[in-house]
Amino acid sequence: MPSQTYVQGQRIRAIGLTVTNCDRALNFYKEALGFELVSDITVEGQNHSDLEDVTEAKIRIVTLRLGDELIELMEYLNIQGKLIPSDSQSNDLWFQHLAIVVSDMDRAYAHLRSFPIEPISVSPQTMPSSNEASAGVRAFKFKDLDGHDLELIWFPPDKGKDKWHQNSNRLFLGIDHSAIAVSNTEQSLHFYCDLLGMQIDSRSLNWESTQTSLDNLPGAKVQITGLRPDQDSVGIELLDYILPGKGRPIPSDWKSCDIAKMQIELVVNDIEQAVEILRQNGVQFVSSGVIQFTDSASPDRQGCLVKDPDGHAILLIAE
Known part of the structure; x- marks a missing residue:
């Protein structure tokens, strides 16, 4: 039987947005856009730092629902990330x-x-x-x-x-x-x-x-x-x-704690196999590998953050 050559990405579970202040963002998404609060947790520890490649990360994650879809507002409580360039345009590659x-x-x-x-x-x-x-x-x-x-x-x-x-x-x-x-x-x-x-x-x-x-x-x-x-x-x-052509590339030093960073959370059926396939194909990794979560607060069992060819963040997760 031929070996599988691609990852079986099942569904996009959520879109994560790094924010400067979860309370402010929560109020905006609820009042202006009709989102509803699902959960409000704070995570920290080496596994979360390894996942996002941010030293000593302490992250407040507020999950919101609109209809059937979820977003996660992520505030790095002990780190001040870079703001989104004020002159950003739709053709900039971080858009x-x-x-x-x-x-x-x-x-x-x-x-x-x-x-x-x-x-x-x-x-x-x-x-x-x-x-x-x-x-x-x-x-x-x-x-x-x-x-x-x-x-x-x-x-x-x-x-x-x-x-x-x-x-x-x-x-x-x-x-x-x-x-x-x-x-x-x-x-x-x-x-x-x-x-x-x-x-x-x-x-x-x-x-x-x-x-x-x-x-x-x-x-x-x-x-x-x-x-x-x-x-x-x-x-x-x-x-x-x-x-008018391609805009500016995503700066190589932007990290998950920077406000411009969003991440697409993709549920995969076999995360170990997925990581191996992506490694073989030269995909850029943010995480060191598959990260195991043992804390009860985390919604995932395992995760691995990678980048697409232009640097957009894709979080592979096993639920």
Whole structure:
């Protein structure tokens, strides 16, 4: 029987965001975006330091739910990480956003504007009919209180998952995907599809004035490739900017405690085998190897943090 050549990534369990203050971030995500508190724990010890490659890490982790999806707000209590560059743009390779699905874009936008967000988009934008893959989709990009990139997204009846169209009294429904800027689509597809076992779900070329207004990036033209893991969960979108070209790379000295760092948490069925496959393929590791968790507070049994070809963080976990 031939040996397996890729990791069986089952689902994206959560997206982790490093924040300057968990209480402030918690209030924002609850009040502005409708998230609900799941848990609030503090972890420390050598295994957590080894996992994130941060010396003597003491991390408060606040888990929030929106619909079926989870995010983790991570505050390093004893370390002050670097802030996100204030001049960040969508084509900078550290760009990563969460796409939060709404049932009514106009109401969601009006609600959001009462909070101290930093807009990226001029206003909510509607994808033109000339773009068959995303025609009629409405979107608005903005930054949270720490400068993390977020997006509100509304799907017309013929677009998006079925669950986004089920009758709901809620304004904010869940997280559809996390989008990341990449330098080379084929290079990223090798990592996410050939190695992590994800599938291509959609392809789109977005440009014209709509994309410029959405990204606040003159002449923006971006190749978008949507990916999904085996099980239904949050997807990943690869954003490959053709115009105005690739932005700045992720600095090599950025660490998990820096505010710009987000991590995609991917549940795998055999983490030891996964790590071996990734090592054989020259993937860059943040953790020294598979980290075992013995403390009852940790939601995972084992974990290993790696980087994709552009330096985005992927946390492999065994539940």
